[in-house]
Amino acid sequence: MSKSKKNNATAGQSTIALNKKAKFDYFLGDRIEAGLVLEGWEVKALRAGKAQIADAHVIIKDGEAWLLGAVITPLLQAxxxxxxxxxxxxKLLLHDHEIAxxxxxIERKGFTVVPTALYFKRGKVKLEIALAEGKKSHDKRATIKERDWQRDKQRILRHNA
Structure with missing residues (x-):
């Protein structure tokens, strides 16, 4: 019984691409889920997992949000x-109050908007975007140090257990 509930909870959502670089380069704040305006060949390519959002960013122009730099590699069967x-x-599909x-x-506090994840949700392609503030190089060093310590700690615990 619990197995079917678990499958139903995860069946509606599957990850296509993650932007791990964003977590390293930025302090991530509020996250918003946005829809995408896509063509048919893009949806087919996304179902095959042919997407990269590592170098992508979001701009807001004339009251609309746009995704730049994302790569969706077309299938040979296109x-x-x-x-x-x-x-x-x-184009990103967001409500007016979210865009505002x-x-x-972005204008008052100097944040930027970066995509963090691309996934399917109930048959639709969704993009998770986050308000982000750039990290300085010393902040990045602290992130690397913390990540290395977590990895070493796991090795120690595994070795002692």
Missing amino acids: STHVRPDPTRTR RLTGQ
Whole structure:
């Protein structure tokens, strides 16, 4: 019984791509889920897991949010009459109040908006974006030190157990 409940909870959501670089380069704040305007060949490529969002970022222009720098590699089986552009600018689907809040944070406090995860949710492609503040190099060194310590701690615990 518990097995079927667990499968139902995770069946609606599957991860396509993660942006691990964002966690290292930025202090991540508020996270928002956004939809994407995609073409048919892009959805097929995403189902095959052909996406990269490591170098992507989000801009807000004329009251609309746009995803720049994301790469969706087209499949070889894509239609012959379509000329796919892997790095095209894609529109994000957000509510007006979410765009207004993001715009305020970007203009007043100097934040940037970065994508952190791309996933399917109930058959739709969703992008998790986060308000981010850039890290200085000493902050990055502290992150590396903490990560190394966590790894060493796990090795010690595994060895002693």
